[in-house]
Amino acid sequence: MSLWEYANPRRFLGLSERLLPGLSVLSLLLLTAGLIWGFFYSPDDYRMGSTVKIIYLHVPSALMAINGWIMMLVASLVWLIRRHHVSALAAKAAAPVGAVMTVIALITGAIWGQPMWGTWWVWDPRLTSFLILFLFYLGYMALWHAVDDPDKAADLTSMLCLVGSVFALLSRYAVNFWNQGLHQGASLSLDKEEHVADVFYVPLVITIGGFVLLFLALVLLRTGTEIRLRRISVLINRGRMT
Amino acid sequence: MPVLGKYAVTVLSAYGLSLLFLVGLVAWSYLRWRGVKAELQRQEDSQDV
Numbered sequence: 001m002s003l004w005e006y007a008n009p010r011r012f013l014g015l016s017e018r019l020l021p022g023l024s025v026l027s028l029l030l031l032t033a034g035l036i037w038g039f040f041y042s043p044d045d046y047r048m049g050s051t052v053k054i055i056y057l058h059v060p061s062a063l064m065a066i067n068g069w070i071m072m073l074v075a076s077l078v079w080l081i082r083r084h085h086v087s088a089l090a091a092k093a094a095a096p097v098g099a100v101m102t103v104i105a106l107i108t109g110a111i112w113g114q115p116m117w118g119t120w121w122v123w124d125p126r127l128t129s130f131l132i133l134f135l136f137y138l139g140y141m142a143l144w145h146a147v148d149d150p151d152k153a154a155d156l157t158s159m160l161c162l163v164g165s166v167f168a169l170l171s172r173y174a175v176n177f178w179n180q181g182l183h184q185g186a187s188l189s190l191d192k193e194e195h196v197a198d199v200f201y202v203p204l205v206i207t208i209g210g211f212v213l214l215f216l217a218l219v220l221l222r223t224g225t226e227i228r229l230r231r232i233s234v235l236i237n238r239g240r241m242t
Numbered sequence: 243m244p245v246l247g248k249y250a251v252t253v254l255s256a257y258g259l260s261l262l263f264l265v266g267l268v269a270w271s272y273l274r275w276r277g278v279k280a281e282l283q284r285q286e287d288s289q290d291v
Binding site: 035039040044049050051053054057058061096097100103104107108111112114115214218221222224225228229231232235236238239 | 289
């Protein structure tokens with residue numbers, strides 16, 4: 001069996017409706033377990049106090065904001081190279097989910113930054129590239145709505161996605177490129193100096209798992225919606241012609 | 243309830259806003275999916291008639 005079989009909308013809908021219940025339940029379980037563990041049972045940090053609990057929302061949402069765009073990049077490349085409509089619709093479906101993840105990362109970062117850094121916002125390389133990534137999400141969604149021809153919209157948004165990928169990667173690696181920023185290093189890192197302490201690690205990984213599955217479930221659900229909307233417009237046009 | 247100390251407002255507002263966005267996103271996605279699915283069914287039924 002080939003992955004390309006799921007470029008067929010009917011096959012994709014069948015697969016997504018089989019996967020969705022399991023993904024949704026597992027995502028809910030992991031999110032509930034990770035957040036309850038993190039909020040109620042993980043200790044305070046000796047420097048950050050109880051604000052360390054924000055890590056269980058900030059890190060997973062930031063990860064999904066960046067990886068959501070990377071998923072859109074892969075789907076856009078599949079559209080540009082192989083012209084599979086489902087991949088273009090999957091990229092379109094992922095954009096609002098990624099945008100909300102970016103908003104959560106920006107808001108929780110600002111709320112945490114106020115007492116820790118003494119400011120809600122600084123023009124730090126990572127924060128700035130993250131804000132630009134959010135603007136790219138908004139621009140991507142606006143472009144889909146602005147162009148009537150769906151194939152042309154898919155072409156233009158795919159190109160925009162390629163350009164925006166620079167900022168998705170920058171927001172991930174900015175702390176490594178520039179060391180003058182205020183933002184600390186990666187919470188999950190092979191470098192023991194940077195890596196989050198073990199006591200916070202397990203609930204964080206569980207919550208990240210929950211966010212990944214939630215992202216996948218929402219993208220499958222929303223791609224199904226986009227496929228059906230495309231079918232509705234075909235039926236309406238066919239009705240007009242007869 | 244854990245003791246959040248002087249950062250209680252900070253932590254609770256971060257959790258409250260994040261959960262609001264997440265629940266809103268899930269509800270919006272689900273309601274839109276349900277509405278579009280019903281609309282497609284209506285369109286297909288009307289084509290069959």
